[in-house]
Amino acid sequence: MSKIALITGATSGIGEACAELFAANGYNLILTGRRKDRLKSLAEKLNKTYNVEIAEAAFDVRNRNAVHDNLNNLPPEWRNIDVLINNAGLSQGLDPVHEGDVTDWDTMIDTNVKGLLYVTKIVSGWMTGRKKGHIVNIGSIAGKEVYPKGNVYCATKHAVDALSQAMRIDLLPYGIRVTAIHPGAVETEFSEVRFKGDKERAKAVYKGYEPLVAADIADAIWYAVSRPPHVNINDMLIMPTAQANATNWNKK
Structure with missing residues (x-):
């Protein structure tokens, strides 16, 4: 069976x-997400275009x-996951802490931290049994500053950064690679979700x-995953050329 990536x-x-990129490179895929219709459409497209096998699982990572x-x-053969x-x-x-919405806080913590942990616990358990695998955690510049x-939000992405470092230590005896990718x-x-459907406010961010x-980040992930087995890309911070850090830009 071809290699398997769970995304x-x-x-x-x-x-x-x-x-798209992993399918183009011959990986069979386990695709998860909340929107079942989008999962089905994507799976059909990738199967038709790249002739890879796709397993779909529609669920919210917040729900343990x-x-x-x-x-x-x-099925047992789908548990041999090479890349998570x-x-x-x-x-x-986007509110100061004293004006924050507690429901928003819960959503971010439950998704970005607890959801990541729920998935990782199961998949890393399979990987340790095989002494093989690569975990890629998507962080953010918000996890560095x-x-x-x-x-x-920054707190949750700082947690992703810390968890990536901790996973690297815990999984070291099993030969499992752990990479953190931090986009600007x-x-x-992203911004449309942050601003709860306000498309104009979201567009203004860019x-x-x-x-x-998105393809820029997928390319970086593929680079990390496709290195020889003795090479691990621990940490990668990726910014637009026009962005120096979380708050400084060169805008025209």
């Missing part, structure tokens, strides 16, 4: 771009029971400069 949050943005049930119901891409993540709101009104501004549905696109 969370595969229905859009970086996750969808990864699915759904993660457990969907992953543990995979923990891509599912989001931001909600803190910016105004980014408080809880990437034009996806005006005046050329942001990264």
Whole structure:
């Protein structure tokens, strides 16, 4: 059987771009996401275009029971996962901490931290049994710096950075590679989700400069995954040329 990659949050943005690139390189895929219709459409397209096998699992990573049930119901041959891409993540709101929405906080913590842990616990358990695998966690520039009104989102991405370092230590005896990819501004549905469907406000985030696109990050992930087995890319911070850090830009 071909190599297998499991990608969370595969229905859009970086996750969808990864699915396309990994399928183009002959990987069979386990695609997860909340939107069943998008999963089905993507799976059909990739199967037709690249003749790879696709398993779909529609669930929300925040739901521990759904993660457990969907992953543990995979046929045994689909559990031989070579690459796990923990891509599912989001931001909600942009408010100072004293004005923050607690529901937004819960959504970010449950998705970006707990959801990543729920999936990783199961898949890393399979990988340790085989003494083989590669885990790629999608962090953010927000996991390296803190910016105004980014408080809880930044905290969750700092957690992803810390967890990536901890996983690297814990999984070292099993030969499992762990990579953290930290993008700056990437034009996806991210800002639209952050601003809860306000398309105009979301578009304004990317005006005046050329942001990264999802394929740029997928390309970086593929680079890390395709290195020889003795090489691990621990950490990669990727920015648009027009962005120096979380708060400084060269906008026209």
